[in-house]
Amino acid sequence: MASPCKNPSPSPSPSSSGSSSFIEDDQSEVRRGPWSVDEDSLLIHSISVHGEGRWNLLAIRSGLRRTGKSCRLRWLNYLKPEVRRGNLSPQEQLLILDLHSRWGNRWSKIAQQLPGRTDNEIKNYWRTKVQKQAKILNIGTNSPEFKDIINRLWIPRLLHQINDSSSPPPPHTATTHPTPQFSDSDSLPTVDGNRRHFEQNSTSSESVEISQVSDPFSDVPSWNHGGGETAAANFEYTTGDSLLQHTDWIDDDDSFNGCLWNFDGLWQF
DNA sequence: AATTACCACAACCGCAAAATT
DNA sequence: AAATTTTGCGGTTGTGGTAAT
Numbered sequence: 001m002a003s004p005c006k007n008p009s010p011s012p013s014p015s016s017s018g019s020s021s022f023i024e025d026d027q028s029e030v031r032r033g034p035w036s037v038d039e040d041s042l043l044i045h046s047i048s049v050h051g052e053g054r055w056n057l058l059a060i061r062s063g064l065r066r067t068g069k070s071c072r073l074r075w076l077n078y079l080k081p082e083v084r085r086g087n088l089s090p091q092e093q094l095l096i097l098d099l100h101s102r103w104g105n106r107w108s109k110i111a112q113q114l115p116g117r118t119d120n121e122i123k124n125y126w127r128t129k130v131q132k133q134a135k136i137l138n139i140g141t142n143s144p145e146f147k148d149i150i151n152r153l154w155i156p157r158l159l160h161q162i163n164d165s166s167s168p169p170p171p172h173t174a175t176t177h178p179t180p181q182f183s184d185s186d187s188l189p190t191v192d193g194n195r196r197h198f199e200q201n202s203t204s205s206e207s208v209e210i211s212q213v214s215d216p217f218s219d220v221p222s223w224n225h226g227g228g229e230t231a232a233a234n235f236e237y238t239t240g241d242s243l244l245q246h247t248d249w250i251d252d253d254d255s256f257n258g259c260l261w262n263f264d265g266l267w268q269f
Numbered sequence: 270a271a272t273t274a275c276c277a278c279a280a281c282c283g284c285a286a287a288a289t290t
Numbered sequence: 291a292a293a294t295t296t297t298g299c300g301g302t303t304g305t306g307g308t309a310a311t
Binding site: 032033034035069070073074077078120121124127128132 | 276277278279280281282
Binding site for chain 1: 301
């Protein structure tokens with residue numbers, strides 16, 4: 001395949017460089033690879049005149065030597081004014097984790113719940129952040145173990161970040177965070193304007209609470225500097241049906257713990 | 270300073286469903 | 291009703307940028 005590139009405001013004028021990253025055999029061939037500024041302008045103009053849709057026709061009418069498919073993708077994933085760029089907020093990450101637990105790899109469906117985010121972006125997030133960790137831990141993203149990790153470690157950390165950003169730092173004494181219900185819940189995040197919140201499940205017995213015996217984040221910016229004790233051990237997850245206590249597979253396996261600390265990287269947004 | 274390894278993500282592909290002719 | 295075209299989706303890839311060595 002010809003070569004797209006990480007190019008937030010494409011692009012270094014491929015036509016002038018003769019860059020090898022463009023497949024452009026002759027004047028009649030369709031272009032592939034990164035879009036140039038001129039192409040973007042042309043596409044935007046063409047859409048403003050003809051509107052979205054009928055992408056093949058639009059590609060022809062615009063004079064772009066691109067496939068309709070390529071035009072559509074460029075517009076939807078990059079040029080469309082609503083598209084938001086930049087790091088996913090903790091709230092957005094939380095939502096993605098939750099929705100993926102319900103819907104699996106239904107990226108477009110998940111993206112619909114995150115205004116301005118594209119399915120491609122969410123997919124990339126999942127692959128680069130979530131799947132990577134599963135790979136490091138040598139477990140599948142669908143495995144109960146991995147879901148447990150998400151519930152125990154990832155989500156509390158995101159909640160902590162959200163708390164930090166939305167209110168003054170909580171006291172260091174034990175705090176209780178109301179948390180969304182993940183994975184096993186039928187409740188869906190709801191939209192309140194542009195803000196989202198999670199509806200507590202009607203059955204309070206299923207609501208998830210984190211009782212922080214101590215706050216693993218209060219003193220250190222990242223988790224992996226503590227040594228023997230895992231952060232997981234500092235949480236209890238009450239689900240009503242079960243009290244998720246730290247499991248043997250977490251605490252007994254040093255090599256696993258070593259891997260677990262790789263979660264730190266996930267928070268470096 | 271040079272090299273290597275890894276990361277992030279834009280853009281591609283194939284396929285299937287939906288819409289149109 | 292069948293054929294064709296368009297649209298949308300999920301998976302994958304290639305490469306520039308960056309960090310590590």
